[in-house]
Amino acid sequence: MILNHKKGKKHLTHFKKQVKIKQIATILACLLCCCSLKNHAQRYNEEYHLPVAGLLGGINMTQVDGDGYKGYNQVGFTGGGIIYLPFGEMDMPIDGTVALSMEVLFSQKGSKGGAPIPGAGIESQTIKLQYAEVPFQINFYQGSRKSNFGMGLSVGYLASSEELIYDNSGVRIKEGLPPFRKFEFSFVFSGNVHLWKGIFLGPRFQYSLLSVRKNNGMFGGRIDQFNNVVSLRLMYLFKRADY
Numbered sequence: 438m439i440l441n442h443k444k445g446k447k448h449l450t451h452f453k454k455q456v457k458i459k460q461i462a463t464i465l466a467c468l469l470c471c472c473s474l475k476n477h478a479q480r481y482n483e484e485y486h487l488p489v490a491g492l493l494g495g496i497n498m499t500q501v502d503g504d505g506y507k508g509y510n511q512v513g514f515t516g517g518g519i520i521y522l523p524f525g526e527m528d529m530p531i532d533g534t535v536a537l538s539m540e541v542l543f544s545q546k547g548s549k550g551g552a553p554i555p556g557a558g559i560e561s562q563t564i565k566l567q568y569a570e571v572p573f574q575i576n577f578y579q580g581s582r583k584s585n586f587g588m589g590l591s592v593g594y595l596a597s598s599e600e601l602i603y604d605n606s607g608v609r610i611k612e613g614l615p616p617f618r619k620f621e622f623s624f625v626f627s628g629n630v631h632l633w634k635g636i637f638l639g640p641r642f643q644y645s646l647l648s649v650r651k652n653n654g655m656f657g658g659r660i661d662q663f664n665n666v667v668s669l670r671l672m673y674l675f676k677r678a679d680y
Contacts, residue, residue, distance in 0.1 A: 481526065482526065482534075482580070484523065484580040484581060485523045485524075485525050485526050485534045485578075485580075486523060486525050486526075487523070488520055488521060488522050488523070489520070489521050489581045489674050489675065489676075490518065490519065490520045490521075490674070490675055491518070491519050491520075491521075491635070491672055491673050491674035491675060492516075492517075492518055492519075492672070492673050493515070493516055493517055493518065493519055493540065493542065493639075493670050493671070493672050494514075494515070494516035494670060494671055495514075495515055495516065495639070495668055495669050495670030495671055496512055496513065496514065496515065496668065496669055496670075497511075497512065497513045497514070497515045497544060497545055497546060497666050497667075497668050498510075498511075498512055498666070498667045498668070498669075499511045499512075499513060499545075499546045499547055499548065499664065499665065499666045499667075500548045500665045501546075501547060501548040501564050501649070501662050501663070501664060501665070502659075502662065502663045502664075502665050503648075503652060503659035503660070503661055503662035503663060504548050504550070504562065504564065504652070504662060505550065505562070506548055506549075506550030506562065508550075509665075509667055510548065510549040510550065510551070511546070511547040511548050511549040511563070511564070511565070513544070513545025513546060513547065513565075514543070514544075514545050515542055515543065515544040515545065515668055515670065516542065516543060516670075517540055517541045517542035517543055517570075518540065518541050519538055519539070519540045519672065519674075520538065520539055521536045521537070521538050521576065521578060521581075521674075522536060522537045522538070522539075523535070523536040523578055524536060524537070532579065533577055533578060533579045534578055534579075535575060535576065535577065535578065536575075536576045536578035536585075536587075537573065537574070537575060537576070538572075538573070538574045538576050538587060538589075539571065539572070539573055540570070540571065540572045541569075541570075541571055542568075542569070542570040542571070542572065543567070543568075543569060543570075544567075544568045544569075544570050544593070544666075545565070545566070545567050545568075546566040546567075546568060546664050546666055547563070547564040547565045547566045548562070548563070548564045549561075549562075549563050549564075550562045550563075560603045560604055560605065561602075561603040562600070562601065562602055562603070563599075563600070563601040563603075564598075564599075564600050564601075565597075565598065565599040565600075565601075566595060566597075566598050566617060566649075566664070567595070567596045567597045567598070568593040568594060568595055568596060568621065569593065569594045569596055570591050570592065570593040570594075570621075571591065571592050571593075572589060572590070572591035572592075572625050573589045573590055573591070574587035574588055574589030574625060574627065575587055575588065575589055581635065581674040581675075581676060582631060582634070582635065582674075583631055584628070584629060584630050584631045584637070585628070585629050586626075586627065586628040586629065587626075587627060587628075588624070588625060588626045588627070589624075589625050590622065590623070590624060590625065590646075591621075591622070591623045591624075591625050591643065592620065592621070592622060593620065593621035593622075593623065594619060594620060594621075595617055595618070595619050595620070595621065595649075598616070598617045600614070614652075615650055615651050615652060616650070617649050617650045618647075618648075618649055618650060621645055621647070621649055621664065622645070622646045622647050623643050623644055623645045623646055623664065624643065624644050624646055625641065625642075625643050626641065626642050626643075627639055627640070627641035627642070627668075628640055628641075629672055635673045635674045635675060635676065636671065636672070636673055637671070637672040637673075637674070638669070638670075638671060638672075639668075639669070639670045639671070639672050640667075640668070640669055640670075641666075641667070641668040641669075641670065642666070642667055642668075643664070643665075643666040643667075643668065644663065644664070644665055644666070645663040645664045645665075648661035648662055648663055649662055649663060649664055650662045
């Protein structure tokens, strides 16, 4: 009887320890859950989940690589609209997220050379190209009032083109030469530096991935020609309260 009593007491003590361990584990699990929910609530940033739109406008400084001239001598206008589509909170080493951006632009490109091309009989040459463009970029994004940067691809449609030759006989429009391709595919890299409220200053570099024209090496240029563009733009992003 005494032996059975001791065994029963030992089992009871063991049972109490197990209950106590389970209680402690339950309390710790609840604390961890509360901390996790608290951290999630603190990390939530509305701007990382909601789209934001804006307007763009600026200048293109351009050249056509392969036309026999160098330098960003042709200046044109670029402008249109933009929308950012953030991907939500992401586990990144610094505060920020990833956002897809899409633009709809009117963009003037081309080249301007003011020196004779040896052996071509040309005193100077001007190329004027006007495109409708839709660039898509993946951006590091911190909100509609923070600087951002991104890179991606652009699809452009050539709305009009004009090419002028200045030679010994005067000015004439080139005729019978290979036309510029109607579609352009290019690489884009851009940054937007926040200045004030919703205003950003944005430098951009853009280069054709495929040639915009087969020139057959005429007029001192290479066989393939490519648009080479450096832009400086102003962007305004609306706050959602402004919609």
